[in-house]
Amino acid sequence: MKVLVVMAHPRRDSLTGQITDAVAAGLAEAGHEAEIADLYGEEFDPLIYPPDEPDWTREDKTYAESTQAEIARLQRNDGVILVFPIWWWSFPAIMKGWIDRVWNKDVAYGANTLNHKRALAIGMSASDAAQYAKRGYDEAMETEIVTGIFDFCGISDGRLEFLHGSTDGGERAVEMIAEAKGLGRSFADGL
Numbered sequence: 500m501k502v503l504v505v506m507a508h509p510r511r512d513s514l515t516g517q518i519t520d521a522v523a524a525g526l527a528e529a530g531h532e533a534e535i536a537d538l539y540g541e542e543f544d545p546l547i548y549p550p551d552e553p554d555w556t557r558e559d560k561t562y563a564e565s566t567q568a569e570i571a572r573l574q575r576n577d578g579v580i581l582v583f584p585i586w587w588w589s590f591p592a593i594m595k596g597w598i599d600r601v602w603n604k605d606v607a608y609g610a611n612t613l614n615h616k617r618a619l620a621i622g623m624s625a626s627d628a629a630q631y632a633k634r635g636y637d638e639a640m641e642t643e644i645v646t647g648i649f650d651f652c653g654i655s656d657g658r659l660e661f662l663h664g665s666t667d668g669g670e671r672a673v674e675m676i677a678e679a680k681g682l683g684r685s686f687a688d689g690l
């Protein structure tokens with residue numbers, strides 16, 4: 500299976516970057532092919548300009564060339580994994596903008612939806628699970644990402660995993676990397 504692993508972090512050698520590499524290594528161990536998209540490293544522009552605004556009156560709009568290249572990269576994979584640090588209970592802006600521009604009307608929703616067999620979002624969080632449960636951030640993010648984005652765009656087999664304790668360092672970082680490798684290894688189980 501071919502899987503697009505999308506990472507959003509200003510530093511490639513960050514914990515987020517190491518988690519991305521661990522996910523890709525896990526996928527490879529299970530016999531899958533990972534294609535890494537490093538949004539910051541590629542200087543992806545997250546802003547929507549008129550060429551990428553959805554046109555609600557027609558179904559055949561051609562988006563900007565750079566967006567078409569991103570759409571092609573997304574569509575040549577059968578699965579997608581998003582790896583990101585949680586910033587204000589959501590994606591970093593660059594990843595939100597990647598979804599805004601690439602998961603566009605009549606590509607990901609509307610006249611066409613995505614054909615990916617499975618999607619996984621891995622959110623790295625400084626706070627612990629109890630804090631998320633106390634305020635309902637876990638459910639809010641699940642609704643936003645799994646229902647509002649994956650399911651809305653035709654990927655019914657989607658889920659969100661939290662890796663808590665991302666600023667604890669030391670042992671916890673080592674554990675998180677091992678957990679991420681396991682998520683990559685088991686990503687396509689049962690497909």
Ligand SMILES: Cc1cc2nc3c(=O)[nH]c(=O)nc-3n(C[C@H](O)[C@H](O)[C@H](O)COP(=O)(O)O)c2cc1C
Pocket residue numbers: 508513514515516583584585586587588589623624625626665666
């Ligand atoms: C702008 C910003 C907003 C953040 N918001 C949250 C948040 O809402 N919830 C949370 O648990 N951690 C939050 N954090 C902590 C990050 O999730 C944490 O720094 C990151 O997961 C650590 O991984 P890294 O070393 O790869 O950056 C925030 C960090 C930044 C820089």
